Amino acid sequence: xxxxxxxxxxxxxxxxxxxxxxxxxxxxxxxxxxxxxxxxxxxxxxxxxxxxxxxxxxxxxxxxxxxxxxxxxxxxxxxxxxxxxxxxxxxxxxxxxxxxxxxxxxxxxxxxxxxxxxxxxxxxxxxxxxxxxxxxxxxxxxxxxxxxxxxxxxxxxxxxxxxxxxxxxxxxxxxxxxxxxxxxxxxxxxxxxxxxxxxxxxxxxxxxxxxxxxxxxx
Amino acid sequence: xxxxxxxxxxxxxxxxxxxxxxxxxxxxxxxxxxxxxxxxxxxxxxxxxxxxxxxxxxxxxxxxxxxxxxxxxxxxxxxxxxxxxxxxxxxxxxxxxxxxxxxxxxxxxxxxxxxxxxxxxxxxxxxxxxxxxxxxxxxxxxxxxxxxxxxxxxxxxxxxxxxxxxxxxxxxxxxxxxxxxxxxxxxxxxxxxxxxxxxxxxxxxxxxxxxxxxxxxxxxxxxxxxxxxxxxxxxxxxxxxxxxxxxxxxxxxxxxxxxxxxxxxxxxxxxxxxxxxxxxxxxxxxxxxxxxxxxxxxxxxxxxxxxxxxxxxxxxxxxxxxxxxxxxxxxxxxxxxxxxxxxxxxxxxxxxxxxxxxxxxxxxxxxxxxxxxxxxxxxxxxxxxxxxxxxxxxxxxxxxxxxxxxxxxxxxxxxxxxx
Numbered sequence: 001x002x003x004x005x006x007x008x009x010x011x012x013x014x015x016x017x018x019x020x021x022x023x024x025x026x027x028x029x030x031x032x033x034x035x036x037x038x039x040x041x042x043x044x045x046x047x048x049x050x051x052x053x054x055x056x057x058x059x060x061x062x063x064x065x066x067x068x069x070x071x072x073x074x075x076x077x078x079x080x081x082x083x084x085x086x087x088x089x090x091x092x093x094x095x096x097x098x099x100x101x102x103x104x105x106x107x108x109x110x111x112x113x114x115x116x117x118x119x120x121x122x123x124x125x126x127x128x129x130x131x132x133x134x135x136x137x138x139x140x141x142x143x144x145x146x147x148x149x150x151x152x153x154x155x156x157x158x159x160x161x162x163x164x165x166x167x168x169x170x171x172x173x174x175x176x177x178x179x180x181x182x183x184x185x186x187x188x189x190x191x192x193x194x195x196x197x198x199x200x201x202x203x204x205x206x207x208x209x210x211x212x213x214x215x216x217x218x
Numbered sequence: 219x220x221x222x223x224x225x226x227x228x229x230x231x232x233x234x235x236x237x238x239x240x241x242x243x244x245x246x247x248x249x250x251x252x253x254x255x256x257x258x259x260x261x262x263x264x265x266x267x268x269x270x271x272x273x274x275x276x277x278x279x280x281x282x283x284x285x286x287x288x289x290x291x292x293x294x295x296x297x298x299x300x301x302x303x304x305x306x307x308x309x310x311x312x313x314x315x316x317x318x319x320x321x322x323x324x325x326x327x328x329x330x331x332x333x334x335x336x337x338x339x340x341x342x343x344x345x346x347x348x349x350x351x352x353x354x355x356x357x358x359x360x361x362x363x364x365x366x367x368x369x370x371x372x373x374x375x376x377x378x379x380x381x382x383x384x385x386x387x388x389x390x391x392x393x394x395x396x397x398x399x400x401x402x403x404x405x406x407x408x409x410x411x412x413x414x415x416x417x418x419x420x421x422x423x424x425x426x427x428x429x430x431x432x433x434x435x436x437x438x439x440x441x442x443x444x445x446x447x448x449x450x451x452x453x454x455x456x457x458x459x460x461x462x463x464x465x466x467x468x469x470x471x472x473x474x475x476x477x478x479x480x481x482x483x484x485x486x487x488x489x490x491x492x493x494x495x496x497x498x499x500x501x502x503x504x505x506x507x508x509x510x511x512x513x514x515x516x517x518x519x520x521x522x523x524x525x526x527x528x529x530x531x532x533x534x535x536x537x538x539x540x541x542x543x544x545x546x547x548x549x550x551x552x553x554x555x556x557x558x559x560x561x562x563x564x565x566x567x568x569x570x571x572x573x574x575x576x577x578x579x580x581x582x583x584x585x586x587x588x589x590x591x592x593x594x595x596x597x598x599x600x601x602x603x604x605x606x607x608x609x610x611x612x613x614x615x616x617x618x619x620x621x622x623x624x625x626x627x628x629x630x631x632x633x634x635x636x637x
Contacts, residue, residue, distance in 0.1 A: 047274075047276035065284060068284040069284060145271035148268070164269070169235060185230065
């Protein structure tokens, strides 16, 4: 029925192993090994989500650690009804959103503090973006994809990252973001349209190829 | 299905979140609609491109910090839960201990009659207005045994209620006579010499025994028993004229050590204003130490800490007790009763396990000096009395009657003031 495969971060859990919720209950009872299992199981997905959401691997690393520390601190209050991944992604998303707001505030201050006679830093940032003719193909493609993703509004980006890369269903994304499910689906549609336009603008997807469903990439 | 509905559901179809029926509907529309198929292909191309954006692998270095925090949090939760449980347990232990202590105090109070002195005084004053001489019994004959209910009851309140019921039924003159048996005895004895207060001064200065002035049981060597008391029960009677038999020095020391809670000592500790004078009493005690096997055993058990003590105090009144001390065994039986009277007379009485009097030592001070009478009582009720003082003096006033039985009733009765 589906015409898209699972995202790269999606890991199908083996049915024979303990569920996330069982591990969380064991950790609530004092089993640190259960928490370590949870960490091993979801650390990559949380880190990838934060990395794609922020576009900064170093920042994502700090946010991921902060997320897991909050999971540790909030573990006694975790309710057994809630799915662990939904709960953990909610924590990570809130941390990332707060950090993004602070980053915007810091960037605004630094840009406003630039000397009137000098070139604006905003232009410098744009000039630092890798051009299409720089380096190998992979090195050429990655910045474009990152730029296309970064160009999305935050509410569309988080929905796209959660659904596409983390494999979180729309209903759970609605829980994580606090938005209704139809709104989440709409944001996903808008995100896909914006990405297509941006990738076409960056030369990743030719307009005609995209229109025909073919990628410009080999 | 129109285009709008199909475009809205393409995302759900792409990620497999449509039901089987809805997915079939969308697929049917896609098969018939080219623009919708083009939109589906664009979506697939976009997603396919974006999936080439790989996330960097998560660093391992942050895991150690997170795991350390997880261990610490788990340890703190265990400590908190243990501390909470411990606090709860400690609280329960404290409450249980307090309850147990209160229960023990309540049981001891009920069994021993220990109450605050002021409460006792108030109760006994009220009781004294109804019964002038609760402990009194006619000298020379055994006191009237208490009612069976009172005798069977070891509880003081039950005993008080029983006595309160019985008191109004008694004849007032009879009670008065019973309260002053010695006076009646003196009036009935024409050959008895005049009371000591009528004796000339020169005669009073000389220690003279006056057997007729005191009850028979206090007269030295006046054993009413037809059978001579055994040597084990009674010390050797004093020689005529009479100095009390003085035990050997080692015997004195033994007796002194065997009676640590003597009335003199008690009086000295408490500083009671009605306590008898202390001069010469130590020697008197040594000379008149308990001679019977009963008394010696009771003194030994008390010295060994096997007996508990209970005390009652009363406001001083003529002819009444100011303090009573009871030695109580594990079965809540009074084995020794010490009554200290307002006039300075001290009565020590030793009882057997059935509550019958077996030995008594009555001491006091007359005008000429200290006097003491030692009374032994056989199992059949045969009594032997002897003077155990060095002076040979007799009491100026009739000494109090002995409690022949039911020491518990005597202990819990009123002070016995004479009116």
